[in-house]
């Protein structure tokens with residue numbers, strides 16, 4: 263094995279998102295961004311494979327409509343050797359298929375590879391489609407939702423948890439693997455690693471640099487609305503002089519609601 | 525029934541197939557289309573006939589020893605072949621760990637859109653198929669529709685009711701399809717220990733968060749749950765970090781719909797709340813009166829769960845007598 267590609271998304275940090283209470287719209291423009299959690303696990307796994315197999319290069323590929331340098335620097339500090347980013351305002355409204363087309367073209371342009379690693383899902387849109395879509399566009403066999411991974415000769419072996427079983431799957435290289443958060447605990451780069459990373463290369467492309475058919479980037483999905491969920495709860499506080507009194511009042515309320523079986 | 529309007533369902537999971545037939549029937553009736561199920565398997569003729577009772581007008585049956593168990597590439601190539609030949613307008617695919625990648629690759633092979641994990645699905649007043657999914661870590665619900673056909677949707681387990689079987693007539697179409705040599709191979713399968721009771725089916729859930737100090741204290745929840753004929757649940761940290769439970773409620777866990785959900789020592793972060801949207805009544809017990817869980821609860825008690833839970837159990841026992 264010579265080269266591992268990791269697809270990295272710069273995602274909205276959903277734990278810091280704010281909602282406009284009047285309109286229930288999300289305020290995404292000013293929300294902080296970070297490396298999507300699951301992708302960080304994919305990168306960590308790639309770096310571990312590199313540490314185990316001498317001569318392996320780890321390359322990241324990112325598709326973004328906005329600046330993503332901080333995330334790429336972090337990836338390089340974690341141990342990636344080179345980062346490619348397709349940065350183009352024209353990518354603002356692409357859906358999962360458009361993103362996958364751009365990723366696939368960028369991966370092809372980045373050169374030969376044995377393995378493509380992706381997070382199972384992204385932190386913000388959480389669709390869990392892009393990895394498999396890239397796999398399809400590159401005609402790669404795939405192992406999805408891997409929680410353990412190893413390379414054995416010309417194949418990758420992944421363990422995945424299904425609804426009622428644990429399965430071990432072997433796929434011939436080159437292959438694509440999507441990983442879960444359980445697979446590892448990503449490292450926190452040391453100051454040394456951060457300094458060393460500043461010398462590593464970030465290659466920036468625009469859509470014009472890639473052989474992407476623009477027609478294929480048109481979104482296939484129409485967004486009807488994206489709004490914070492309505493909370494229609496009663497918000498009644500139960501108070502009392504003693505714990506017993508509170509419990510009595512609560513029990514009574516629940517029985518009246520008809521949600522307790524007699 | 526006009527050509528190219530069919531609604532299809534496919535899942536390798538039996539229960540999910542039935543649940544999607546229920547929802548599929550509703551959509552098909554609204555748009556005046558035929559409802560079809562796709563069955564890929566081995567010795568599956570009886571199952572195919574059974575699906576008619578659950579609402580299928582037609583069942584495409586691909587029965588071959590090679591399809592005895594799920595094989596990603598083979599199933600994809602069969603399903604793609606069928607879709608290209610019979611041109612359904614809508615395809616519902618069960619959002620299992622195997623089904624979702626299948627849907628993603630099918631949609632890509634067809635160059636069309638896919639809306640994953642629809643917790644709600646319906647036809648709007650303009651006749652469009654609209655799927656609802658939770659996004660942005662539970663901060664928002666997205667309503668999405670399609671610009672391309674076929675419209676590929678993935679449906680999670682237990683999102684929709686299983687219909688009652690009825691005596692009805694339908695057609696089973698047997699097809700002899702084979703699949704190409706696969707580049708992946710399942711080398712081992714081990715059964716997974718899962719609780720036989722599914723939390724999605726619980727009528728009452730007593731759920732705990734990091735407010736629970738010790739694993740053994742779970743008995744407090746068990747006892748209350750027993751009085752309520754319900755089950756016990758938890759927030760993610762109790763399962764993922766502390767490993768006291770194997771499953772959790774929320775965005776990345778189970779989406780539950782009990783009549784009663786009692787959240788004890790759970791702060792009510794949006795990712796947790798995303799899993800209890802469909803609970804009828806939510807009760808919050810938390811010692812921090814500022815905890816966000818109170819904003820999304822019907823009844824709130826500011827207090828120590830170690831005192832409130834036993835007292836509530838006694839009060840319920842007394843009043844239910």
Ligand SMILES: Cc1cc2nc3c(=O)[nH]c(=O)nc-3n(C[C@H](O)[C@H](O)[C@H](O)COP(=O)(O)OP(=O)(O)OC[C@H]3O[C@@H](n4cnc5c(N)ncnc54)[C@H](O)[C@@H]3O)c2cc1C
Pocket residue numbers: 276277385661732733734735736758759760761762772773774775776777778788789790791792793795796799809810811812815827828829830
């Ligand atoms: C992408 C993503 C997905 C996630 N998915 C999920 C998910 O599916 N489900 C989920 O639960 N989380 C999920 N999380 C994690 C989530 O963000 C929170 O970290 C988690 O829900 C917090 O759990 P908690 O409420 O138990 O703990 P905490 O937030 O620590 O809250 C503990 C609460 O207990 C109260 N308390 C303490 N002692 C007592 C006592 N004696 N009596 C009464 N109250 C007491 C405290 O006041 C506090 O409010 C996800 C996070 C991300 C980023």
